[in-house]
Amino acid sequence: xxxxxxxxxxxxxxxxxxxxxxxxxxxxxxxxxxxxxxxxxxxxxxxxxxxxxxxxxxxxxxxxxxxxxxxxxxxxxxxxxxxxxxxxxxxxxxxxxxxxxxxxxxxxxxxxxxxxxxxxxxxxxxxxxxxxxxxxxxxxxxxxxxxxxxxxxxxxxxxxxxxxxxxxxxxxxxxxxxxxxxxxxxxxxxxxxxxxxxxxxxxxxxxxxxxxxxxxxxxxxxxxxxxxxxxxxxxxxxxxxxxxxxxxxxxxxxxxxxxxxxxxxxxxxxxxxxxxxxxxxxxxxxxxxxxxxxxxxxxxxxxxxxxxxxxxxxxxxxxxxxxxxxxxxxxxxxxxxxxxxxxxxxxxxxxxxxxxxxxxxxxxxxxxxxxxxxxxxxxxxxxxxxxxxxxxxxxxxxxxxxxxxxxxxxxxxxxxxxxxxxxxxxxxxxxxxxxxxxxxxxxxxxxxxxxxxxxxxxxxxxxxxxxxxxxxxxxxxxxxxxxxxxxxxxxxxxxxxxxxxxxxxxxxxxxxxxxxxxxxxxxxxx
Amino acid sequence: xxxxxxxxxxxxxxxxxxxxxxxxxxxxxxxxxxxxxxxxxxxxxxxxxxxxxxxxxxxxxxxxxxxxxxxxxxxxxxxxxxxxxxxxxxxxxxxxxxxxxxxxxxxxxxxxxxxxxxxxxxxxxxxxxxxxxxxxxxxxxxxxxxxxxxxxxxxxxxxxxxxxxxxxxxxxxxxxxxxxxxxxxxxxxxxxxxxxxxxxxxxxx
Numbered sequence: 001x002x003x004x005x006x007x008x009x010x011x012x013x014x015x016x017x018x019x020x021x022x023x024x025x026x027x028x029x030x031x032x033x034x035x036x037x038x039x040x041x042x043x044x045x046x047x048x049x050x051x052x053x054x055x056x057x058x059x060x061x062x063x064x065x066x067x068x069x070x071x072x073x074x075x076x077x078x079x080x081x082x083x084x085x086x087x088x089x090x091x092x093x094x095x096x097x098x099x100x101x102x103x104x105x106x107x108x109x110x111x112x113x114x115x116x117x118x119x120x121x122x123x124x125x126x127x128x129x130x131x132x133x134x135x136x137x138x139x140x141x142x143x144x145x146x147x148x149x150x151x152x153x154x155x156x157x158x159x160x161x162x163x164x165x166x167x168x169x170x171x172x173x174x175x176x177x178x179x180x181x182x183x184x185x186x187x188x189x190x191x192x193x194x195x196x197x198x199x200x201x202x203x204x205x206x207x208x209x210x211x212x213x214x215x216x217x218x219x220x221x222x223x224x225x226x227x228x229x230x231x232x233x234x235x236x237x238x239x240x241x242x243x244x245x246x247x248x249x250x251x252x253x254x255x256x257x258x259x260x261x262x263x264x265x266x267x268x269x270x271x272x273x274x275x276x277x278x279x280x281x282x283x284x285x286x287x288x289x290x291x292x293x294x295x296x297x298x299x300x301x302x303x304x305x306x307x308x309x310x311x312x313x314x315x316x317x318x319x320x321x322x323x324x325x326x327x328x329x330x331x332x333x334x335x336x337x338x339x340x341x342x343x344x345x346x347x348x349x350x351x352x353x354x355x356x357x358x359x360x361x362x363x364x365x366x367x368x369x370x371x372x373x374x375x376x377x378x379x380x381x382x383x384x385x386x387x388x389x390x391x392x393x394x395x396x397x398x399x400x401x402x403x404x405x406x407x408x409x410x411x412x413x414x415x416x417x418x419x420x421x422x423x424x425x426x427x428x429x430x431x432x433x434x435x436x437x438x439x440x441x442x443x444x445x446x447x448x449x450x451x452x453x454x455x456x457x458x459x460x461x462x463x464x465x466x467x468x469x470x471x472x473x474x475x476x477x478x479x480x481x482x483x484x485x486x487x488x489x490x491x492x493x494x495x496x497x498x499x500x501x502x503x504x505x506x507x508x509x510x511x512x513x514x515x516x517x518x519x520x521x522x523x524x525x526x
Numbered sequence: 527x528x529x530x531x532x533x534x535x536x537x538x539x540x541x542x543x544x545x546x547x548x549x550x551x552x553x554x555x556x557x558x559x560x561x562x563x564x565x566x567x568x569x570x571x572x573x574x575x576x577x578x579x580x581x582x583x584x585x586x587x588x589x590x591x592x593x594x595x596x597x598x599x600x601x602x603x604x605x606x607x608x609x610x611x612x613x614x615x616x617x618x619x620x621x622x623x624x625x626x627x628x629x630x631x632x633x634x635x636x637x638x639x640x641x642x643x644x645x646x647x648x649x650x651x652x653x654x655x656x657x658x659x660x661x662x663x664x665x666x667x668x669x670x671x672x673x674x675x676x677x678x679x680x681x682x683x684x685x686x687x688x689x690x691x692x693x694x695x696x697x698x699x700x701x702x703x704x705x706x707x708x709x710x711x712x713x714x715x716x717x718x719x720x721x722x723x724x725x726x727x728x729x730x731x
Binding site for chain 2 (some may be wrong): 029126132135137141146165188209419482
């Protein structure tokens with residue numbers, strides 16, 4: 001093959017955002033090598049500038065190109081991937097903001113933390129658009145290995161070591177199972193690795209064969225591990241409790257968003273002919289996650305474990321939109337993840353700030369906090385109420401949209417279960433809020449009595465304040481001004497050929513066989 | 527059946543037998559050093575399978591990477607730790623072992639059934655034979671260019687992470703001196719050491 005024609009076919013402009021992040025990663029690594037320890041004062045800002053550059057590049061792509069297939073089919077930079085990549089990058093930006101003072105205080109070096117975080121971001125971004133099995137796997141592993149490393153980043157901390165080891169072992173097992181499923185797909189498709197061609201090959205299998213279903217189950221093992229949906233959630237509480245809190249913030253939002261993007265692309269494109277089966281499996285996962293996550297969260301005494309179980313439950317809610325399989329279903333998944341980004345990261349930012357000032361994350365230690373730190377109390381209350389789905393905040397509109405989409409798709413049982421479990425979830429979220437706000441001065445916990453003077457001038461605290469205020473503003477205002485993000489989510493679904501192909505013929509079984517063929521036609525038109 | 531087919535069949539039988547016996551040994555033997563050496567046997571017989579499939583490059587890569595690097599690394603790990611510890615016998619261990627065997631056997635039956643009943647789409651492309659290395663190179667620089675390049679980020683960050691994990695941690699130079707900085711405690715650290723000292727698994731699942 002000629003080099004010039006090859007270069008023109010690659011369409012490498014699609015991965016400019018990832019390129020910018022990679023460049024930032026190298027600048028952070030080399031900058032630390034050259035400038036030494038002093039560089040910790042400016043490196044986070046370099047990372048943030050680079051990530052903002054990636055956002056800008058994604059914005060240009062959103063308005064720009066129509067040719068989204070890059071690297072001969074290995075990467076699909078369609079509107080869906082742009083939105084998800086944006087969510088991943090935004091979560092990394094907020095994580096960087098809230099991690100600066102934490103990493104300083106834990107006595108570990110900042111530049112390596114930032115570079116591993118950026119590598120996880122790169123992996124997550126590629127996972128959002130990867131449309132070929134090898135790329136999917138490498139992107140998945142980049143995200144996973146960077147996550148394992150970040151989980152064990154505070155080496156002196158035994159719980160962090162334990163969390164990293166557990167995460168590594170369970171993650172490696174789920175990767176292996178996913179890989180086995182991928183190898184079955186490769187065999188079923190006769191040596192094709194691109195997802196759309198695998199979809200065509202699977203739809204052409206005449207007799208009801210067991211192999212596609214086995215492959216589907218194995219692939220879902222890999223996906224559900226990233227989503228931390230029950231029963232693939234066992235790692236979540238221990239990892240959330242043990243690892244450094246900023247890492248947990250990234251894992252709960254960025255890694256999960258990438259997992260959802262991967263789930264949508266993999267299942268819609270490759271398993272288009274098995275839609276009923278994967279809807280069934282995901283419905284089971286959603287039911288288990290909602291019940292287990294919300295029920296076990298009631299008994300937690302540690303704030304980080306509470307948020308861990310809450311994140312399992314939230315994954316269950318989001319799965320409803322995915323199972324709906326309609327345009328508003330996918331749009332509600334995107335909108336909810338966007339809302340979840342701000343409210344969950346806001347919650348974690350507050351947990352980080354509280355643990356920095358007091359060294360604890362027990363829920364009972366939050367008692368009476370409002371008298372000492374109103375901003376922290378306000379933000380944490382609003383983020384938790386929003387996670388619970390209390391009206392004026394963004395979480396309420398996200399949940400309404402999800403449940404409405406589910407109801408439209410006639411998923412009555414799932415939606416009712418979602419409503420009941422979110423009422424349960426309000427109880428444990430409000431318990432924390434009550435602990436902070438309602439307690440009388442004499443009921444104040446010892447920790448809060450010794451609460452240090454609030455001061456934002458210390459090194460690394462200003463970015464944390466920016467992160468907290470950003471999450472506060474977004475959580476309270478996006479709820480009222482929900483239209484732009486909802487329009488964005490809808491537009492991204494409408495402009496993504498793979499989703500359009502799966503939505504229109506989904507009702508008739510006879511037609512669904514041709515869905516993948518149609519998707520390739522769409523590609524040609526675009 | 528001509529001679530070539532016969533040789534192929536016999537070699538496949540031998541390699542498969544080695545792989546199965548060695549893999550069972552890895553799982554069942556108590557001594558971890560034996561397990562590690564047998565793992566090398568599994569990897570080597572896999573390389574033999576690749577050779578039978580005309581994948582000479584993959585076979586060489588398998589030998590160099592898995593037998594030469596991964597397995598040797600495992601052995602080094604065992605030698606460096608070198609910890610002899612007799613674990614107390616767990617009550618009812620046979621139930622766990624039985625359940626594991628049952629699940630494993632069930633999975634084997636399921637997968638074997640899958641493989642036998644599936645109409646596999648056999649690729650019609652002519653085998654490349656000796657030119658496989660060339661072919662792999664072409665793929666790396668055309669349709670697998672993106673994963674190939676992405677792997678460099680993965681390897682870079684794995685290296686950085688390995689160094690972070692392996693290096694000796696510096697004591698921070700700027701020890702807190704001002705009143706305000708002393709107010710900051712190391713996040714969540716003092717509590718864990720206390721928790722570990724007094725039996726750590728108290729938090730509810």
